[in-house]
Amino acid sequence: MPAQRPRAAFEPLSPDLDVKALVESTPNFEYVTRIHCNTIDANGLDDFEKLVALLVVRLGKPLVVEGFDKRLDNTLFSEKWLRGHYSAKTEYARNLSTKTDLxxxxxxxxxNMPLLTEQWTAYNYKDPDRQRIYLKDIDCPPEWHDELKKVIPSPVFYLNKAHSTAPIARAGDLMSCLPPNARAENLMCYIGHEGTYTPAHQEMCGSLGHNIMVEASDGSNEYGKDTKPGSSIWFMTESKDRRAVSDYWMSTLGHDIDIEDHFAQINAWKAAPFTTYVVEQKPGDFILIPPLAAHQVWNRGTRTMKVAWNRTTVETLDKALHEALPHARMVCRDEQYKNKSIVFYSLEHYSTVLKKAQKPDINGLNFKKLVKEFEQLFGLYNEVLLSECFDNNSPERDVEFIPYDSNITCSYCRGNIFNRFLTCPNCVVPSVSDEDDAYDICMECYAMGRSCVCISALRWAEQFDWKDLEGKHEAWRQQLIKAKTDLEQVYLPLTTQREHLSKRTLAEVCQLELSRRPWVDISKPVIQSKPMEVKDSDTEDIISTHKRRKLFRGDQTEKAGRCHICKYLEPLWKLASCTQCSKHYCYGSLYRAFNMLPHQTMEVLDWKCPKCIKICSCAACRRDPTMRPFEPTCMLLGHDTRKIADPRSVESLVDFRHSNLRWLKKAADDETCRSKEHHHQHQENKDGNHGQLAPEQSIQLEESTAVLQALTEFEGIPVDPALERLLLPGGAMPTGPGDQ
Incomplete structure (x- = not known):
């Protein structure tokens, strides 16, 4: 296993933390913009929607709308009501100390929330041997949903398909355009006590986050027990700083923001080379979270109760397809939102609405906005369809048709698959359900070298008839031309675009790789077929393997080449070959030394290697005075996805567990400076001293790669009598971790 980099440790917040003093004493801390809900009534929903679109979506800054506590039904949104109506409902609370579900x-x-809260004081809040039980991600009671629908402004409410009564109203949440069985149910409740928290993260799939605190303890006596006032402290960033945040998390804190497993220390936020927005959320505060903006939350007091949901818009779809999903794919994070499908079904919805608008001049500005979003959606659909086009000279004839039901996901990255993908006929595993567990791989993963152990001989499958998809593309293209003559981009017919495309499509890359990569019989660990032969002068036959790594087995006459960077012999299908000088580069070196993913090389028709374009950073090329060695722009920590991906999986081109630390220009001590320099390129007006720390404000590091915590699961909170039989056979009471 690759060596782990030192990581910043978890450090709790003190119950006595003075939020106001913290913000006012820290140069790069700022308060979030606040407005009162009464101003929405005074100025109208249209102005509020414009504010959200400008401030939260385009500028990427968080926003707080306060005052909803006066409009919420305090009888309904209360601990007493919830206990009275849902007391017997079983949920899985998260034990944050042991990272287990209870x-x-x-x-x-x-x-037992008062008991859980009373264990924390200003003197012992750093004690690791205490419980942090967080009731998070539970379903929102339908009664709360119905009441919130009356209170929350319709443009920003959950699953809102038409946020006004206008005949051509746009969808407030494009998730609502999906068939009901394909939608992700994400209206959730979060109930926490002092010391519970949510690690730093970005909203899933680049969506817009919404969070309202509907109730909290107020310090009064409840059921004969004193309580402490409840609130939540948020640390938030801007969308435009997402690159700086990611670099800082990796280079300085030693964590990956996409993993969502680290709650950053206050000192880490103080040292950060970007602005941090701080919010103390109290009952009635409604927080709008920008897409791709990192944030973390800390709960205070005896009880906080919040309702949260996400919305998908045209702008967030663009961010999802181009930024959020590629990052999620690297760490194998579930894609619950089915973004490509949302693009398709949203276009169908917008097309229907546009047909109802017979006279555009009557509908005015609302019609123009509708057409603008229709154009943006069509651009995304055009991009998706182009990526799935086969090679015109060798189209696939034997493509299995599987009617779309929205549930096919990649066996490796767990991303949702919209239409075309690859499936292995040899790796079908019998399942307890009626259907066998097939091994399906998305085109993006296969291009990266991810697949089942068979590596090749996979078959094509699709979920829509290709002619139907092409037909809809042409119909929507004509509708767009008719509705808007001044298109920002001229969209030609799909076949014409395909003919003039100057690179390989993703599907064409997979076609090519299927012909190059060898098939491995899973019953015999021997390569059964020979790879595609490539003629070049730098290729040599493999005669013996004792002087190199045992990277592959099989026919000893298989053609191979030597990587220009690492000097190892590799099969040709594992190498990118320069069309100008015939040098070879292994995909691992290209990824870690030049920030090139495999498909970025494979899609180029006339690929020139780093040496030919004068950016090679190997030792020999660095001595060439004409060379300008490439320096990686960010740190890649490496991800071990074996515990997440399907166990039948392999990575045949790049071992993504390894980081690029040795390729970075400077030592670890200088990485913070590099992160700051990158940030200042985008934000020159920031104070250069914001990231400086006083000696007593150093970031605490974990003593080892994994924090060892000997914790007692049920200590301090009685076992629920209703769950004794569920927890242990015979109803025995557990006394410690060994009894769980």
């Missing part, structure tokens, strides 16, 4: 009834959890 089944508890809602009533039992609410009853």
């Amino acid at each position: 089944p508890l009834t809602i009533g039992h959890y609410l009853k």
Whole structure:
């Protein structure tokens, strides 16, 4: 296993933290913009929608709308109501200390929240041997949903398909355009006590986040027990700083923001080379979170109760397809939102709405906005369809048709698959359900070298009839031309675009790789077929393998080449070959030394290697005075996805577990400076001293790669009597971790 980099340790927040003093004493801390909900009524929903579009979506800054506590039904949104109606409902609470799930009834959890809170004081809040039980990601009661729908402004509410009564109203949440069975149910509740938290993360798939605190303890006596006032402290960033945040998380804190497993220390936020927005959320505060903006939350007091949801818009779809999903694919994070499908079904919805608008001049500005979003959606659909086009000279004839049901996901990255993908006929595993567990791989993963052990001989499958998709593309293209004569981009017919494309499509890359990569019989660990032969002068036959790594087995006459960077012999299908000088580069070196993913090389028709374009950074090329060695622009920590991906999986081109630390220009001590320099390129007006730390403000590091915590699961909170039989056979009471 690759060596782990030192990582910043978890450091809790003190119950006595003075948020106001913290913000006012820290140069790069700022308060979030706040408006009162009464101003929405005074100025109208249209102005509020414009504010959200400008401030939150385009500028990427967080926003707080306060005052909803006066409009919420305090009888309905209360601990007493929840205990009275859902006390017996079992949920899985998250034990943040042990990172395990604990089944508890809602009533039992609410009853013991004072006990969980009282364990924390200003003197012991750093004690690791205490419980942090967080009831998070639970379904929102339907009664709360119905009431919030009346209170929250319609443009920003959950699953809103038409946020006004206008005949051509645009969808407030494009998730609503999906068939009901394909939608991700993400209206969730979060109930926490002092010391519970949510690690730093970005909203899933680049979506817009919404979070309202509907109730919190107020310090009064409840059921004969004193309570502490509840609130939540948020640390938030801007969308435009997402690159600086990611670099800082990796280079300085030693964590990956996409993994969502680190709650950053206050000192880490103080030292950060970007602005941090701080919010103390109290009942009635409604927070709007920008897309791709990192944020973390800390709960205070006896009880906080929040409702949260996400919205997908045209702008967030663009960010999802081009930024969020590629990052999620690297760490194998579930894609629950089916973004490509949302593009397709949103176009169908917008097309229907546009047909109802017979006279554009009557509808005015609303019609123009509708057409603008229709054009943006069509651009994304055009991009998706182009990526799935086969090679015109060798189209696939034997493509399995599987009617779309929205549930096919990649066996490796767990991303949702919209239409075309590859499936292995040899790796079908019998399942307890009626259907066998097939091994399906998305085109993006296969181009990266991810697949089942068979590596090749996979078959093509699709979920829509290709002629139907092409037909809709042409119909929507004509509709767009008719509705808007001044298109920002001229969209030609799909076949014409394909003919003039100057690179390989993603599907064509997969076609080529299927012909190059060898098939491995899983019953015999021997390569059964020979790879595609490539003629070049730098190729040599493999005669013996004792002087090199045992990277592959099989026919000893298989053609191979030597990587220009690492000097190892590799099969030709594992190498990118320069069309100008015939040098070879292995995909691992291209990824770590030049920030090139495999498909970025494979899609180029006339690929020139780093040496030919004068950016090679190997030792020999560095001595060439005409060379300008490439320096990696960011740190790649490496991800071990074996515990997440399907166990039948392999990585045949790049071992993504390894980082690019040795390729970075400077030592670890200088990485913070590089992160700051990158940030200043985008934000020259920032104070250069914001990231400086006083000696007593150093960031604490973990003593080892994994924090060892000997914790007692049930200590300090009685076992729910209703769950005794569920937890242990015979109803025995657990006494410690060994009994769980």
